[in-house]
Amino acid sequence: MIVLSGSMEPAIKTGSIVFVIPFNQYEIGNVITFKNNNKKERSITHRIKNTEVVEGEMFYITKGDANESVDVRKITEDEIIGRTFFWIPYIGYVVDFAKRPTGLMIIILVPGLIIVAGEGKKIFKEIKRIRER
Numbered sequence: 001m002i003v004l005s006g007s008m009e010p011a012i013k014t015g016s017i018v019f020v021i022p023f024n025q026y027e028i029g030n031v032i033t034f035k036n037n038n039k040k041e042r043s044i045t046h047r048i049k050n051t052e053v054v055e056g057e058m059f060y061i062t063k064g065d066a067n068e069s070v071d072v073r074k075i076t077e078d079e080i081i082g083r084t085f086f087w088i089p090y091i092g093y094v095v096d097f098a099k100r101p102t103g104l105m106i107i108i109l110v111p112g113l114i115i116v117a118g119e120g121k122k123i124f125k126e127i128k129r130i131r132e133r
Contacts, residue, residue, distance in 0.1 A: 001017070001018045001019075001042075001043055001081075002015070002018075002092035002095055003015065003016045003017075003018060005064075006066055007044075007064025007066050007067050008045055008046065008064050008066065009065065010065070010066075011031070011065050012031070012065075012084070012089075013090065015090045015091075015092045015093040016087045016088060016089045016090065016091070017087065017095055018045055018084045018086070019084070019085060019086040019087065020032075020033045020045075020083065020084050020085070021083060021085055022083075023082065023083050026048060026060060026077075026083060027048065028049065028050060028051065029047065030047070030048050030084075031047050031048075031084040032045070032047075032060070032062070032080050032083050033080075033082060033083075034046075034060075034062070034075050034079045034081055035080075035081065043081055044071075046062035046067075046071060047062060047063060047065060048060050048062055049062060049063045049070055052074065057076065058076070059074035059076060060074065060077075060080070061075075
């Protein structure tokens, strides 16, 4: 998952890529990634601040570390994608860029041009060597 906002800074920087694993149980203090009702954002990564049981169902109260208050919406266990166990800062920017048509073209085109240029150089050297005989 790619972190697109600064809500978890300084722990998880904007542009980080986070790795998430589903667990059977989640505790206060865990950083979790959960589904978002907003169609624009695919998921949200926030820390569990509290839990609440209502009519036998567990709800998780979450908050971004950089946010002033807890999230309005309480999260059910079904909405949790998993617990964040590892993240790499800033790599998410590259991954996000690569998902776009322009980024994909650049990622394919640039290495391709480097390979073609290197092979072209070898061919010209070989032609020059043959002509000098």
